[in-house]
Amino acid sequence: MITGSIVALVTPMHADDSIDWDALARLIDWHIEQGTSAIVAVGTTGESATLDVDEHCDVIRFTVERSDRRIPVIAGTGANSTREAIELTQEAKSVGADACLLVTPYYNKPTQEGLYRHHMAIADAVDIPQMLYNVPGRTACDMLPETVARIAVHPNVVAIKEATGDLARGRKILELCGDQILLYSGDDATAYELILLGAKGNISVTANVAPRAMADLCAAALAGDRARAEAINTPLTDLHQNLFLEANPIPVKWALQRMGLIGPGIRLPLTPLSEKFHQPVTDALKKAGLV
Numbered sequence: 001m002i003t004g005s006i007v008a009l010v011t012p013m014h015a016d017d018s019i020d021w022d023a024l025a026r027l028i029d030w031h032i033e034q035g036t037s038a039i040v041a042v043g044t045t046g047e048s049a050t051l052d053v054d055e056h057c058d059v060i061r062f063t064v065e066r067s068d069r070r071i072p073v074i075a076g077t078g079a080n081s082t083r084e085a086i087e088l089t090q091e092a093k094s095v096g097a098d099a100c101l102l103v104t105p106y107y108n109k110p111t112q113e114g115l116y117r118h119h120m121a122i123a124d125a126v127d128i129p130q131m132l133y134n135v136p137g138r139t140a141c142d143m144l145p146e147t148v149a150r151i152a153v154h155p156n157v158v159a160i161k162e163a164t165g166d167l168a169r170g171r172k173i174l175e176l177c178g179d180q181i182l183l184y185s186g187d188d189a190t191a192y193e194l195i196l197l198g199a200k201g202n203i204s205v206t207a208n209v210a211p212r213a214m215a216d217l218c219a220a221a222l223a224g225d226r227a228r229a230e231a232i233n234t235p236l237t238d239l240h241q242n243l244f245l246e247a248n249p250i251p252v253k254w255a256l257q258r259m260g261l262i263g264p265g266i267r268l269p270l271t272p273l274s275e276k277f278h279q280p281v282t283d284a285l286k287k288a289g290l291v
Helices: 021-034 053-067 082-094 112-125 145-151 167-180 188-197 211-222 226-242 250-258 275-287
Strands: 004-008 038-041 073-076 099-103 130-134 157-162 182-185 201-204
Touching: 004 211, 021 053, 021 211, 038 053, 053 073, 053 082, 073 082, 082 099, 082 112, 099 157, 112 130, 112 145, 130 145, 145 167, 157 167, 167 182, 167 188, 182 188, 188 201, 188 211, 188 226, 201 211, 211 226, 226 275, 250 275
Parallel strands: 004 038, 004 201, 038 073, 073 099, 099 130, 130 157, 157 182, 182 201
Antiparallel strands: none
């Protein structure tokens, strides 16, 4: 069982938008040194939507090989086509990923029954631990707690990343699913509160720039130490907000560039962070003691 801070890692790119493998290697090593509990490769923050299928699989393979079992790797293998999601999940298993993260199918807006059948089909097809991922603000598709409970009976479905930031939603999932499924936050601003309620960790954007602080924050919350968790979280509050001033991962890639950790590359239709947001993101980094 993975607990603590799980980074939704960016995919570094050169100015010509080719993947910067050297920078990716450095980021992986840095996260291991800083106490990050696991890495999500090619999730939303990793620009899964802008990588082609070969690149998607190559980043997963590279992350597994570079981490060299020092840290678990969760591969982002969700798709709005069930067949494609199965193929990506099979590939992730073949290269040694420890688990897969499967976002709800986006754009085509399936019914709750469609979501159930989609995830059950993937779980039946590939014998690897699978984490559901609900982020309706990006997918236009909301997987309800009752549907999560239906899917959770499958032995290959072990967890859910709930990114609504709705603590009542998280509590409902815990009540309906009990020990059948592990709950993880997908919202940095409310992560420690959800962990105090019973979640096992946080899949984090903020951890890209503040891995040690997020690791300490999750550890405090897992220990039930609200006061320490709040104290660690306070300098990070502006980061939690300002890293979403434009669509993720635009701000966090700019922040990492500002910190000298990656280059400027990002792929269309994503664009570099608007100049008007440079100062707010810099101020958030300063408040957190990162620049």
